[in-house]
Amino acid sequence: MTDITASKSMNPGGDLFTGGAAAGEPQARRRGRLPMAQLRAYGLIFALAVITLFFEVATGGVLFQPLNLTNLILQNSYVVVMALGMLLVIVAGHIDLSIGSVVGFIGALAALLMVRFQVDPLTATALCLVVGAIIGGVQGYFVAYLAIPSFIVTLAGMLVFRGLTQALLQGASIGPFPDVFQLLSKGFLANFAGPWTALLIAFGVTALLIGLNWRRRQARIRAEGPAESLASFIFRNGVTATLMLAFAYQMSAYRGLPNVLLVMFALVMLYHFITTRTTIGRRIYALGGNIKAARLSGIRTERLTFLTFANMGALAGLAGMIFVARLNTANSKAGVGFELDVIAACFIGGASAAGGIGKVSGVVIGAFIIGIMNNGMSMLGIGVDYQQVIKGVVLLAAVCLDVHNKNNRL
Amino acid sequence: MQPVLEMRGISKTFPGVKALDDVNLTVEPAEILALVGENGAGKSTLMKVLSGVYPHGSYAGDITYEGRPGHFRDISDSERRGIVIIHQELALVPYLSIAENIFLGNEPARFGIIDQGRVYARARELMAMVGLDESPDTLVTHLGVGKQQLVEIAKAIAKKVKLLILDEPTASLSETDSEALLQLLLRFKARGIASILISHKLNEIARVADRITVLRDGTTVETLDCRNGAIDEDRIIRAMVGRTLENRYPVRAPRIGDVLMEVRDWTVHHPVHADRVVVRNVGLTLRRGEIVGVAGLMGSGRTELAMSLFGRSYGQGIRGTVRIDRAEVDVSTIDRAIAAGIAYVTEDRKQLGLVLGEDIARNTTLANLPGVSTAAVIDEAVEHRVATGFRTKMRIRSFGVTQQTVNLSGGNQQKVVLSKWLFTQPKVLILDEPTRGIDVGAKYEIYSIINELAEDGRGVLMISSEMPELLGLCDRIYVMNEGRFVAEFPRAEASQEAIMRAIMRSKGLNG
Numbered sequence: 032m033t034d035i036t037a038s039k040s041m042n043p044g045g046d047l048f049t050g051g052a053a054a055g056e057p058q059a060r061r062r063g064r065l066p067m068a069q070l071r072a073y074g075l076i077f078a079l080a081v082i083t084l085f086f087e088v089a090t091g092g093v094l095f096q097p098l099n100l101t102n103l104i105l106q107n108s109y110v111v112v113m114a115l116g117m118l119l120v121i122v123a124g125h126i127d128l129s130i131g132s133v134v135g136f137i138g139a140l141a142a143l144l145m146v147r148f149q150v151d152p153l154t155a156t157a158l159c160l161v162v163g164a165i166i167g168g169v170q171g172y173f174v175a176y177l178a179i180p181s182f183i184v185t186l187a188g189m190l191v192f193r194g195l196t197q198a199l200l201q202g203a204s205i206g207p208f209p210d211v212f213q214l215l216s217k218g219f220l221a222n223f224a225g226p227w228t229a230l231l232i233a234f235g236v237t238a239l240l241i242g243l244n245w246r247r248r249q250a251r252i253r254a255e256g257p258a259e260s261l262a263s264f265i266f267r268n269g270v271t272a273t274l275m276l277a278f279a280y281q282m283s284a285y286r287g288l289p290n291v292l293l294v295m296f297a298l299v300m301l302y303h304f305i306t307t308r309t310t311i312g313r314r315i316y317a318l319g320g321n322i323k324a325a326r327l328s329g330i331r332t333e334r335l336t337f338l339t340f341a342n343m344g345a346l347a348g349l350a351g352m353i354f355v356a357r358l359n360t361a362n363s364k365a366g367v368g369f370e371l372d373v374i375a376a377c378f379i380g381g382a383s384a385a386g387g388i389g390k391v392s393g394v395v396i397g398a399f400i401i402g403i404m405n406n407g408m409s410m411l412g413i414g415v416d417y418q419q420v421i422k423g424v425v426l427l428a429a430v431c432l433d434v435h436n437k438n439n440r441l
Numbered sequence: 442m443q444p445v446l447e448m449r450g451i452s453k454t455f456p457g458v459k460a461l462d463d464v465n466l467t468v469e470p471a472e473i474l475a476l477v478g479e480n481g482a483g484k485s486t487l488m489k490v491l492s493g494v495y496p497h498g499s500y501a502g503d504i505t506y507e508g509r510p511g512h513f514r515d516i517s518d519s520e521r522r523g524i525v526i527i528h529q530e531l532a533l534v535p536y537l538s539i540a541e542n543i544f545l546g547n548e549p550a551r552f553g554i555i556d557q558g559r560v561y562a563r564a565r566e567l568m569a570m571v572g573l574d575e576s577p578d579t580l581v582t583h584l585g586v587g588k589q590q591l592v593e594i595a596k597a598i599a600k601k602v603k604l605l606i607l608d609e610p611t612a613s614l615s616e617t618d619s620e621a622l623l624q625l626l627l628r629f630k631a632r633g634i635a636s637i638l639i640s641h642k643l644n645e646i647a648r649v650a651d652r653i654t655v656l657r658d659g660t661t662v663e664t665l666d667c668r669n670g671a672i673d674e675d676r677i678i679r680a681m682v683g684r685t686l687e688n689r690y691p692v693r694a695p696r697i698g699d700v701l702m703e704v705r706d707w708t709v710h711h712p713v714h715a716d717r718v719v720v721r722n723v724g725l726t727l728r729r730g731e732i733v734g735v736a737g738l739m740g741s742g743r744t745e746l747a748m749s750l751f752g753r754s755y756g757q758g759i760r761g762t763v764r765i766d767r768a769e770v771d772v773s774t775i776d777r778a779i780a781a782g783i784a785y786v787t788e789d790r791k792q793l794g795l796v797l798g799e800d801i802a803r804n805t806t807l808a809n810l811p812g813v814s815t816a817a818v819i820d821e822a823v824e825h826r827v828a829t830g831f832r833t834k835m836r837i838r839s840f841g842v843t844q845q846t847v848n849l850s851g852g853n854q855q856k857v858v859l860s861k862w863l864f865t866q867p868k869v870l871i872l873d874e875p876t877r878g879i880d881v882g883a884k885y886e887i888y889s890i891i892n893e894l895a896e897d898g899r900g901v902l903m904i905s906s907e908m909p910e911l912l913g914l915c916d917r918i919y920v921m922n923e924g925r926f927v928a929e930f931p932r933a934e935a936s937q938e939a940i941m942r943a944i945m946r947s948k949g950l951n952g
Contacts, residue, residue, distance in 0.1 A: 247821075250821070250822045251821065251822065251825070253822065308818050308819055308821075309814075309817050309818055309819065310810040310811065310814050310817045310818075310819060311817065313803070313807075313810060313819060314810070316796075316799070316803075317796050317799065317803070317807055320796035320797070320798045320799055321792075321795065321796040321797065321798075323792060323793045324792075324793055324794055324795055324796050324807075325796065325807070326754070326775065327751075327754060327775065327785065327787060327793055327794070328775075328807045328808040328861065329752070329775045329776040329778075329779040329808050329865075330776075330807075331774075331776065387796070387798050387799075388798065
């Protein structure tokens, strides 16, 4: 028994059967879990804000210019897409080091199919996603059913698929891609409602999100569950809404909303929903939190682990296609080191290396912290050498802060 | 005679809670002092104060040890003076040998080079002293819990212990191992080593302790002296809970119905050594509203039987049939066993029962998420209502269903596990050591819950190493030994002696 349980289950002077809860209650309320958890989320947003403002000032206001903002989204989109899959893998208690190589491999495969064999872009895209899922699934099979540590399986995958990328391309760069395919990364949503289309859409989406959040909060209150205070709700949703509208306003000043942003947004919403509201999401968290207890609760842990890896593979495939569509050429260096940015994004975003902990919102913020640093440092003319040093330090600092917060919470 | 240890007026406050309030404790030379109290009474906190986990200055009061002030900065500080704590969770390195573990951090070495010869010679000496009959080269992971405990004690002696503190040393030991450990304590006593024994097993305490100090709600209630006549268990319980526990087992008028579950010719092989039979041709019946006990020594195959029935979560080469409500059911995977109406409450709730980092609500619904979802989408309002319902019904003491289960006491954690399984609406509940490590008051509550389950018409199969518990609760008791059911007693004929005789008589029948 630890001292914490000792102090909490104390009931000085109380009767054994009734005194416990009453005596423990006020103290527990004071440092309840909800406000603390929110503080941590705010801490992350605060860090993103500080970093953003720093680069905005340091680059003399270039960071937020419509053109750069659009570039930022395009450059960062594949990190966000893969971070969603990586979050599930990490929450399940594993890691996937192979995704950078899978990005390269799927990019090369897409190029071969579309450029060399003239396969219809839509068919080729679907095929690439399936191949990505199979690659992830095969690695997942080794991890889940043969109980080989994921670090080793995906390290092998990293080597295998980098090698296969080079074998597919034979040292050549293959391009250009069909115009339709390039739209994935270079296209923008048609301004059907005039120059303010982006703002209009953002307005609609924001209203919808706030509506949904409000409904959820009301439902919680009706169920007498833990609901955040009205002030906190207004603050949180207000900040989100303001940011989204300001962002859309800036974007509409360039060419509007990029297609890839829409894909990314849809995926973020989808994975947020999966992780917070669905049984499969809940089971992945339980699996990462205590695999034995999860298994004894009737959860098919092997299948679940297998699925998280297959899902990761499919998302890495998608990211591979977004990447080659943007460059308009597939080369054997594509995706080198991507796994590091993606994993860093997850850990900066508060995922726990031990599994069981991590949120989509955190990971998206983590990905943007990485993205803005990449973008901002490049604009400031910082060499790639020191960019890596700085990113490494930020990663370490973020995780230290996280560990510190958790210890204080206990 | 001057006491070895004197703790006077110890108070320790955590934010918002006074964990210890003016506690006094003395240990005489060469005596066994038992420290008892319910979970949360402050026993562990007091021992942490003594050993320096809470350094001098973080608490109020005085400690005198061997006539000098005992103000310790940390554990190594107190160990240097000969105070060694052996915790409930053993702190051994599984893939190091016995000898290496004994001298871990304390290696006989010269200039950093370990003197292997001395390590083994000393290790043999120490192992002989604690009665551990193994090679010093054996890896600790290959030892059972009882022997691991002996390694811990050998390690303590290697540090020249003068005051040995044992925190629930026999909680996970079989009766034979417990007995050996208690004998060891008595031998130490003869050699002049004083010990503090923290335990919930009052029969053991009554047997070996010289004096018993009772803590309740962070204060010393009284110290009972056993040297002038034995103290009976009821006397100790009265001091612990501050009132008389009239009856340690709630009364139930059994209403037993039709046969609910029937297991025939159940045979299980060891998961690694396929030729070893762990459960041999076991047959059992369980009726509606019936509580059936499975008695037996540690390692008799009880947990293995339960887990193999529950979706083959243990063993291989499993043969036999399970019928529920007369129809044969498929229990080949855990989800199928759950669907067939079986629930298994594990003996190890922290490792196997709960996701400790998650809250009460999420743990409650984990085994039946479809019960709070529509089309794989969880309805949090429903989930909250379900969890709150169980929290009220089970009287789980927490500040709500969003409290993490890691912060709950043993009894409350067990109630969460029970809630989880009740929410799967099982017909049959297999309870494996349902009250292990739970204090007296909470035990009574768990017993009441078990009785209610039977009154609802469910069948309860209960495994326990505490025979009085089985005798107090069960309508019928099977006795298991070496993988077989060797006897069956209806309530009226069951007694501790009868059960032990059945076990002894069957010994060695498997050759």
